[in-house]
Amino acid sequence: MISKSKSVKKAQSPQSPAGQPMSESWAKCYQNPSADLLAKAHEFARYLQAEREGGHDFFNREFLSPNRPRSVMRDRVTGQPRDVIMLGSNSYLGLTADPRVIEASVAAARKYGFGMGSVSLYAGTSDLHVELEHRLAKWYRCESAVIFPSGYAANVGTISALLRPGDVVVNDLFNHASINDGCRLSGARTYTYGHRNMRNLSRVLKTVTAEGASTLVITDGVFSMEGDVAPLDEIVPLVRQYGARLMLDDAHALGVIGPNGRGTAELCGVEGQVDITMGTLSKCLGGIGGCVAGCADLIDYLKFFGRSYFFSASVPAPIVAGALTVLDIIEQEPEHRESLWRCTRYMVESLKAMGYDITNTQSAIIPVVIGDENSLQAMLGELLEAGIFMNFVSFPAVPKTRCRLRMSMMAGHQQSDLDYVLETMRKLGKKYGVI
Numbered sequence: 001m002i003s004k005s006k007s008v009k010k011a012q013s014p015q016s017p018a019g020q021p022m023s024e025s026w027a028k029c030y031q032n033p034s035a036d037l038l039a040k041a042h043e044f045a046r047y048l049q050a051e052r053e054g055g056h057d058f059f060n061r062e063f064l065s066p067n068r069p070r071s072v073m074r075d076r077v078t079g080q081p082r083d084v085i086m087l088g089s090n091s092y093l094g095l096t097a098d099p100r101v102i103e104a105s106v107a108a109a110r111k112y113g114f115g116m117g118s119v120s121l122y123a124g125t126s127d128l129h130v131e132l133e134h135r136l137a138k139w140y141r142c143e144s145a146v147i148f149p150s151g152y153a154a155n156v157g158t159i160s161a162l163l164r165p166g167d168v169v170v171n172d173l174f175n176h177a178s179i180n181d182g183c184r185l186s187g188a189r190t191y192t193y194g195h196r197n198m199r200n201l202s203r204v205l206k207t208v209t210a211e212g213a214s215t216l217v218i219t220d221g222v223f224s225m226e227g228d229v230a231p232l233d234e235i236v237p238l239v240r241q242y243g244a245r246l247m248l249d250d251a252h253a254l255g256v257i258g259p260n261g262r263g264t265a266e267l268c269g270v271e272g273q274v275d276i277t278m279g280t281l282s283k284c285l286g287g288i289g290g291c292v293a294g295c296a297d298l299i300d301y302l303k304f305f306g307r308s309y310f311f312s313a314s315v316p317a318p319i320v321a322g323a324l325t326v327l328d329i330i331e332q333e334p335e336h337r338e339s340l341w342r343c344t345r346y347m348v349e350s351l352k353a354m355g356y357d358i359t360n361t362q363s364a365i366i367p368v369v370i371g372d373e374n375s376l377q378a379m380l381g382e383l384l385e386a387g388i389f390m391n392f393v394s395f396p397a398v399p400k401t402r403c404r405l406r407m408s409m410m411a412g413h414q415q416s417d418l419d420y421v422l423e424t425m426r427k428l429g430k431k432y433g434v435i
């Protein structure tokens, strides 16, 4: 399958002009024909209300504690705080609430204020920002790195700065939305290869590079809906063979994947061989902000041509200080990553033994395929009732018959909590005919 612009699968569902696929009910709201621009919002509000009344109340839940293995959320029925087992956070090592991280962040707030009040190019760069950029460059075995306001901004800004109409970008089918948005903004010709399909990537590269266009291959390191990992050891030589460049989105890998948590390139033995590595401070590092690492010339170029860097305020110093401390902890205390993997392995093996389809996950993201959306909603509602929080993934993010729970594991989950989750999953899996 070589498909230009959109994959065959994604093209089957209705799309927004930005190319985002939508479910039929969302598309119905979005396509509201009224001359009043807000009519679509009013129609969507009615749809959301009906969903909530049907007990499908899974989004924007209020948390009253940090994301940690046991978190506190507000019960929408009683209005009271309620303990939940957290299986829906990307703070994989649970360090967002580590006292040392909070202390560093508080100290930075005292010294620099709670925000920067400027874009990075003007008054928005502190010595802490410079230190973090150096740290991240070293982390990724690159010459230089730059911090963007978010991971989303890092992808959109980098891709749109590098690619022009006439250039070619080649994406894995399951790359993150921010990559697709960057590609659209750039105006480059976009091709999609089958997920992790190297024969397919090779065919696409052979075709597009024969035309002599500048070509960028982009892949997620860890795929956020599948939990699997890009075969970078195969992608790097292919990209070299065809004279293209490679960009890696390592958002879910930083701190988690690889023997020392340095990410997908470390895991695949290709550190220093990826042209452009994007990471985020918002997942394992527990803050907010994105980063891009590469050669010094690339990073200087991005500071002036990356519009989401140039025209958006910089990450607050307290977040930068927290991120630096998390990196210290990751480097000095491997036990957090070991605990994460212990919990993940236990969950993966137990769910598989029960008969659940958990795809081919290789990370701390465990997708649990339930089937149709109705069963998924019912099951998720019962899990929440039982005090277990996980995320909901349905069509069009995944095919209609493969709607799924998305568990994100954390370091420090108690064995008794994991066993309780598994027991609940066993009961519900049988009740809904999933296992």
Ligand SMILES: Cc1ncc(COP(=O)(O)O)c(C=O)c1O
Residues within 6 Å of the ligand: 150, 151, 152, 153, 155, 176, 178, 220, 222, 224, 249, 251, 252, 280, 281, 282, 283, 288, 289, 290
């Ligand atoms: C693979 C991937 N890339 C980029 C992003 C965007 O990162 P951020 O949330 O830090 O903006 C995400 C966030 O969900 C992601 O999963």
